[in-house]
Amino acid sequence: MEHEGKNNMNGMEMEKGKRELGSRKGVELTMRVLALILTMAAATVLGVAKQTKVVSIKLIPTLPPLDITTTAKASYxxxxxxNISVNAIACGYTAIxxxxxxxxxxxxxxxxxxxxxxxxxxxxxxxFSGTGAASAIGLMGLHGNKHVMWKKVCGVFGKFCHRAAPSLPLTLLAAVVFMFLVVLDAIKLP
Incomplete structure (x- = not known):
């Protein structure tokens, strides 16, 4: 009789363990899908950011300015x-x-x-390294650098900067999601 009670208790514990495993697997799957979406969105947003503009350049003060059509693209x-490559790699890895x-x-x-x-x-x-690299260049474009006389690029190509900027928090958020996945993976190891 006592033996049957133990078997019944073990069965309930096993059922509870299966439910916990299933919910943990569901959380992991949800986080991986979120990472897939974030990395794909970040790569796409930054990859398609582009702006073409006519910029006036004054070479000599006595001559009229020279109008040049220039384009700002992430590939430059x-x-x-x-950052685009890192997001694409992470997206592919996440799918796998x-x-x-x-x-x-x-x-x-x-x-x-x-x-x-x-x-x-x-x-x-x-x-994280992709976020850091892109953020450094993004800040340089936003604020310029007086020490080396680099001018603000976002003052001229504001639309490009505003289109490219959302990829940085998306990449950062994807990195945080992967950090949580590392914790989940570590918990599963015996």
Whole structure:
């Protein structure tokens, strides 16, 4: 009789454990989908930011200004290209990790968990470095640099700056989501 009570209790504990595992897996899947959306949006927003404008340049004070058509694109700045690339890599990795999560259905080995954990850590590092690089150049464009006599670019290409700026918080938010995924992955390791 006492033995049956223990079996019944073990069955209830197993059921509770399955529910916790399922909810944790649901949280992980939700966070990975969020990371996928954020990285895709950040890469797209920065990648399509472009503005063409006619800029007057005065070469010699006695001559009239020379009008030149110039274009501002993210591909002209290596830090922005790096940020776009990092977001694209993170987006691709996230799609693969979602597929692994769906295929494994909770039967992931310790090796697979470790690979996913390391992948998530790499994404955290890449996304934070991409955010830092793009932010530094963005601030330079916004404020200029008096010491080296670089003028404010956003004063001329304001539309470009306003279109490119949202990619930075999106990338930062994606990095934070990956940090939480690292914590979730670490909790799963025995």
């Amino acid at each position: 700045l290596s830090a922005f290209v790096y 990790s979602i597929a692994i999560l769906m295929i494994s259905r909770g039967r992931r080995s310790k090796k697979l968990l470790m690979v996913v954990l390391l992948g998530d850590l790499v994404m955290v590092a890449l996304l």
